[in-house]
Amino acid sequence: MIKVNKLLLILTCSFAFGLYQPECSAGVFKKKKKNEANKEAVKEKNEYDKFFSEKHTTVNGLIKMHKMKGKLYFELPINLLNRDMLLGSTVSEISDNANAIIGSKPTDPIHFRFSKMNDIICMNLVQSENINSDQDENIQRSIAKSNIDAILETFKISVYTPDSSAVVFDVTDFFVGDNKLMTPFDKYSANLSWGMRRSEIFQKDKSSLGEIKAFPDNVLIRSNLSYTYTISGSRGTSAKDIPFTALMTRSIILLEETPYRPRITDSRIAIFPVQITDYSAKEQKTKNIYYAYRWRLEPSDMEAYKRGEKVEPKKPIVFYIDNNFPEKWRKYIKEGVNQWNELFSEIGFKNAIKAVDFPENDPEFDPDNIKYSCIRYAPIAIENAMGPSWVDPRSGEILSASVYLYHDAIELLNNWLFIQTSQADKRVRHTLIPDEIIGDGLRYVISHEVGHCLGFMHNMSASSVIPVDSLRSPSFTQKYGTTTSIMDYARFNY
Structure with missing residues (x-):
């Protein structure tokens, strides 16, 4: 009788483990129903995981980036919305360096912010050149309304991260497109010397996404861009429909939340300036202020x-x-x-x-x-x-x-x-x-x-402070040179 009861117990346990999955908690097996396990499995496969279910490359940094099926997706942390950034564009490789040279930045960096509007992310050009120095609330409010950020580009949100701390959106067309603010053609290039003009036609089908890199303070995106270009001038066309390809590197850096304290330029010293317009109630006119490059x-x-x-x-x-x-x-x-x-x-x-x-x-x-x-x-x-x-x-x-x-x-x-x-x-x-x-x-x-x-x-007046008779004195010039500044254009004292 004891043997029969043991056999029944074994059969009962085997049948039970066929219906239930064991879960170990504090040394005790708990019974967990199949439908509960299925619910958890479905929950784990969220929209984010579904979106990136195919094989892709991911790099982590300031902005997490995903490269999937020839497309580039930014995973932008919500806490980076409305933060000031700069986007610079550099020539890495080129098929004709008469249009731009390696290492050059043919355009000025773009000062921008990302913002969210409903289900889209906006890339906004920042207006920072108008200020009110005496902190007048009425003037500041008016300046803000008169200088809103212009929308450069919009991106439809593809998906949120599971914890909603970041948004994912497709930026492929922005980086693999004909954007004049990031053109590979340099206005100071050899092909534009002697008054020549250049026209370009973008070749979308011959352009593609390249390498991506991400670091804690910046991200880097490379794009292969193809065009044809024509050079013409007063004597007619010198080159027509010439194929052209450039590998461009675009880097985004995050600016400090509090800018470096500006220094006002001294008009007596030739320093490159950033021009700022000040609308002050204390002044009886609009005043231009010049922040020194430093x-x-x-x-x-x-x-x-x-x-x-x-x-x-x-x-x-x-x-x-x-x-x-x-x-x-x-x-x-x-x-x-x-x-x-x-x-x-x-x-x-x-x-x-x-x-x-x-x-x-x-x-x-x-x-x-x-x-x-x-x-x-x-x-x-x-x-x-x-x-x-x-x-x-x-x-x-x-x-x-x-x-x-x-x-x-x-x-x-x-x-x-x-x-x-x-x-x-x-x-x-x-x-x-x-x-x-x-x-x-x-x-x-x-x-x-x-x-x-x-x-x-340039400081073209630096040599004018030296009297001509001193410039004709070998003992003077051998000791002091022929100009007071390396930024002058004085070459040799011939």
Whole structure:
């Protein structure tokens, strides 16, 4: 009888485990019905998971990005809505560098905010150039209504994250499209010299999404854009329907919630300005204010700085040197950057600016990311160099800057040295001028362009303060030079 009861018990337990799933809680098996388990399985498969159920690539950073079936989706945290951002556009590769050069930013960065309106996300252009300095509530209210953010683009919300902390939307057409605010064609390019005009036709079917990267403070999107272009001028058409492709890198950086304290420019000093219009009740007119372009240089040790000691900045100005430069140029390029430390020393800083090579083992470094300042080499027959910078339009704070050195800047130096100094210097009476002399000229060019990157405009009056008889004195010029500013255009005292 005992054996029969044991058999019945075993059969009963087997039958029970066929109907119920065991759940272990505090060492005791609890019975859980099948339909409850099914409900939980259905609940786990939410709309977000369904949307991204197909194979895709995801990168996490300031904005989480998903690349799926040739499309790009932003997963924007709700807490980033209405935050000020900058979107910069850089040329990474190009089929014809007569239209733009590698590393250049053909357009100014876009100052924008994301906002939400019903079931769409708006990308809004920020208006920050009109202010009321005396905090008059009536004027400020009127300025706000008269300068609302213009909607640049709208994106339909595809899905929310399960906790509703972020929205997902498709941005493919924005980054793989013909947006004039992010064009790969540079208005200062060789194809537009001598009054030539260029017309372009975008080739949507030949354009595609490229690599994506995300970091805590920025994101990066690459796009392959294809066009045909035509060049014409007063003498007719010189090129017609030429195929053209550019790999563009677009980077978005988040601006500080509180802008850097602006500094008003001094009209006696040639500093690049951000123009702000002030509608003040105290003034009897509209007043233009000019915020100076300047870097955020802050002493690492404020007490030592106040004592007059030279201190390093919390964050130095770093220029990364293109690894494609001819090796024999690199030394002089670095000298052109580092010699600015002599002047920073005068205001209490040491090692305020530095030149370093492109990092080889830094996964975050990308020379085409707007957050990095670089000196780039352009293999094209242009006798020039440039030094533009990009600023926070709310304050004038310089966020990044670049120097572009075109290959034939060397030919320009060769001509200057030969024509202007060969009468006095027999070393330059050759077709090929010695490297150390050309190199010193290259240092001068880079130093001048870095000056632009620091916010300085041309200072054509710098040499006029020196009397002519002093310029004719070898002892004077050998000691003081021929101008008081590297930002002058005074070349050689021929």
